[in-house]
Amino acid sequence: xxxxxxxxxxxxxxxxxxxxxxxxxxxxxxxxxxxxxxxxxxxxxxxxxxxxxxxxxxxxxxxxxxxxxxxxxxxxxxxxxxxxxxxxxxxxxxxxxxxxxxxxxxxxxxxxxxxxxxxxxxxxxxxxxxxxxxxxxxxxxxxxxxxxxxxxxxxxxxxxxxxxxxxxxxxxxxxxxxxxxxxxxxxxxxxxxxxxxxxxxxxxxxxxxxxxxxxxxxxxxxxxxxxxxxxxxxxxxxxxxxxxxxxxxxxxxxxxxxxxxxxxxxxxxxxxxxxxxxxxxxxxxxxxxxxxxxxxxxxxxxxxxxxxxxxxxxxxxxxxxxxxxxxxxxxxxxxxxxxxxxxxxxxxxxxxxxxxxxxxxxxxxxxxxxxxxxxxxxxxxxxxxxxxxxxxxxxxxxxxxxxxxxxxxxxxxxxxxx
Ligand SMILES: [Zn+2]
Numbered sequence: 001x002x003x004x005x006x007x008x009x010x011x012x013x014x015x016x017x018x019x020x021x022x023x024x025x026x027x028x029x030x031x032x033x034x035x036x037x038x039x040x041x042x043x044x045x046x047x048x049x050x051x052x053x054x055x056x057x058x059x060x061x062x063x064x065x066x067x068x069x070x071x072x073x074x075x076x077x078x079x080x081x082x083x084x085x086x087x088x089x090x091x092x093x094x095x096x097x098x099x100x101x102x103x104x105x106x107x108x109x110x111x112x113x114x115x116x117x118x119x120x121x122x123x124x125x126x127x128x129x130x131x132x133x134x135x136x137x138x139x140x141x142x143x144x145x146x147x148x149x150x151x152x153x154x155x156x157x158x159x160x161x162x163x164x165x166x167x168x169x170x171x172x173x174x175x176x177x178x179x180x181x182x183x184x185x186x187x188x189x190x191x192x193x194x195x196x197x198x199x200x201x202x203x204x205x206x207x208x209x210x211x212x213x214x215x216x217x218x219x220x221x222x223x224x225x226x227x228x229x230x231x232x233x234x235x236x237x238x239x240x241x242x243x244x245x246x247x248x249x250x251x252x253x254x255x256x257x258x259x260x261x262x263x264x265x266x267x268x269x270x271x272x273x274x275x276x277x278x279x280x281x282x283x284x285x286x287x288x289x290x291x292x293x294x295x296x297x298x299x300x301x302x303x304x305x306x307x308x309x310x311x312x313x314x315x316x317x318x319x320x321x322x323x324x325x326x327x328x329x330x331x332x333x334x335x336x337x338x339x340x341x342x343x344x345x346x347x348x349x350x351x352x353x354x355x356x357x358x359x360x361x362x363x364x365x366x367x368x369x370x371x372x373x374x375x376x377x378x379x380x381x382x383x384x385x386x387x388x389x390x391x392x393x394x395x396x397x398x399x400x401x402x403x404x405x406x407x408x409x410x411x412x413x414x415x416x417x418x
Pocket of ligand 1: 268269280283287
């Protein structure tokens with residue numbers, strides 16, 4: 001949100017000072033575009049509640065003339081559209097509701113160890129298309145995985161074109177430490193990628209904002225905040241089970257990523273100093289007890305693809321198999337230990353379990369709750385240990401949502417005068 005004074009000079013009163021310098025006028029215009037767009041974005045998806053121009057003026061403190069001009073600019077650039085619903089405006093005059101355009105969209109993408117996925121989110125926040133391809137990416141070259149992803153993305157782009165949706169940009173989630181600014185994967189041990197600069201420009205060549213690289217667990221953590229159903233948490237530890245164990249810290253409804261963007265790596269919190277060696281080079285990390293391999297091995301699930309093994313594990317859990325329930329309970333105990341320490345350290349009161357943990361939720365969550373009660377009594381109540389409903393699509397939604405928010409934060413990059 002802009003901190004600039006509004007364009008109609010309310011903060012300046014009636015002093016007869018020279019007009020603002022041209023650069024400042026431009027800054028004010030950009031700031032006001034963001035304010036109007038944010039006010040439209042904050043409206044509910046109920047057509048009866050889409051704000052009118054008059055309501056936007058009162059929400060932003062701008063004059064109706066300014067709002068009309070800014071809305072026209074946002075509509076010209078395709079970011080905003082009239083909802084078509086007329087509703088009562090001031091003094092009984094009808095007004096037209098405004099919403100983020102469903103004819104513009106962003107693409108969320110994910111590379112994980114055993115699958116890749118891509119999905120189209122329109123600016124209104126609806127997932128319009130989604131594709132997933134199971135493939136073993138561990139140890140594969142970044143070029144070959146990016147080529148596969150590019151093929152998947154092309155399919156989504158074609159679906160967008162058929163639906164008349166113009167793509168503005170995208171976000172790619174990768175399970176590892178990333179440098180967003182340079183588009184570099186610093187370290188993704190489970191892919192065996194280190195210091196890899198990805199060819200992000202090739203993914204959405206026609207999109208004005210290009211593709212931005214994100215950490216997978218951070219994306220999934222944010223997706224719970226933006227698209228999770230029934231959760232009212234604003235401060236939580238998100239723990240994502242995949243081949244590795246990822247994590248994200250959401251504090252005050254914002255991701256806490258740390259000074260180098262690498263906070264929240266709960267998978268590499270040490271839960272047993274004498275435990276097994278970990279892919280990070282350390283020992284006894286949470287991942288060595290709660291990662292897929294650890295759980296499958298402990299449960300005696302035979303080798304195979306990750307999705308088949310997960311299906312077998314859930315079948316055995318359903319059947320009450322002792323080895324399977326004990327393996328998942330063990331993972332839950334260690335998850336509880338890591339979550340207890342994290343909750344104490346960061347003053348958090350909620351935990352959300354995502355990724356493959358969602359499939360194990362009924363058996364895993366009770367063990368996590370018991371472990372939290374043992375190791376941090378009274379800090380996280382049982383009602384605040386939740387299982388994600390987004391599952392495997394969380395990272396994709398979070399990557400797309402991050403791209404969408406970068407559009408909303410800098411609409412002037414897309415407006416004609418931008
Ligand atoms: Zn580790």
